[in-house]
Amino acid sequence: MAMASLSLETVKLSKQFGKFTALNGIDLRMSEGEVFGYIGPNGSGKTTTIRVLLGILQASKGSAKVFGMDAWKDAVEIHKRIAYVPGDVNLWPNLTGGEVIDLFVSLRGKHDKTRREKLLKDFDLEPSKKCRTYSKGNRQKVALVAAFASDADLYILDEPTSGLDPLMEQVFQECVLELKRAGKGIFLSSHIMSEVEKLCDRIAIIREGEIVETGTLAEMRHLTRMTMAIETESPVENLDRLEGVHDVKEQQGGLSFQVDSNKIGSVVSYIGPYGVKKLESSPPTLEDLFMRHYNAEKSLEENTADHDADPPYGDEGVFPDGGE
Secondary structure, X not given: OOOOOEEEEEEEEEEEEOOEEEEEEEEEEEEOOOEEEEEOOOOOOHHHHHHHHOOOOOOOEEEEEEOOEEOOOOHHHHHOOEEEEOOOOOOOOXXXXXXXXXXXXXXXXXXXXXXXXXXXXXXXXXXXXXXXXOOHHHHHHHHHHHHHOOOOOEEEEEOOOOOOOHHHHHHHHHHHHHHHHOOOEEEEEOOOHHHHHHHOOEEEEEEOOEEEEEEEHHHHHXXXXXXXXXXXOOOOOOHHHOOOEEEEEEEOOEXXXXXXXXXXXXXXXXXXXXXXXXXXXXOOOHHHHHHHHHHHHHHHHHHHOOOOOOOOOOOOOOOOOOOO
16 A cells, blocks of 8 residues: 655754754654644744744754655745644734735635635634734634635644634634545644644654654553542552552542553453442543653653753643744
């Protein structure tokens, strides 16, 4: 079976700003028709990567290709086939939202007016208002409608739902799934874990300019722990001493704990004789996966050097809104 062609590829891609290294030898491969998730905390290099792919920034080392073409040298040709949504949208203040949408769509030739009208309705956007009157959320809607109304081969979306309310986030997700069914490629940079989990075929996690993990969600989940909750007829003894079991806590009627995925069988066998009345398990989330990477690296740093740096995100492990 023939392999799918690549929509984009970076090889040992590095980008420096003076002495600061924003990207340090990153390798990415995205196939045609794939929804590729790109996640990481603020300042990790997500937007820098996208700007290199768009030909806005030139790589310091390595290569970046889109549709097999050089992202820097062939940027004009590449842009004829892509649609881009930034996380912070700036529009011409004296143009209406509809005029901006029509301008961007016209750059790619085809203009499906029926689809444009449907998107305006779905996103609840009034196109006759001047852009200077729009809130951040409405400016974001203009960019999203312009992108989704375009007939592109690849959609590059950088924190595209920043500023949208939950209802509009749902509309956005439906649009992405529709494009996916049509065989379009989507490169999605996001801090919303549930969004990435729901939409993406494969994921890459970037931290401090380096890729720390990449693969399908299923491939990545085997590296993390399952959460389990049990109720038994008699109390389970010494569960916390069992290999692969972590964070055992008492809860109403039973116990909750985490277990390494490769130890689930032995744990189930161990608790069986205690008379299992209820057993629930849930797979780790993408947020759990990133937290595992962050905490592991943080522990390593603390063991090798003293530092007072704050973690690059909030207490709940969800990345704050904003650019790089």
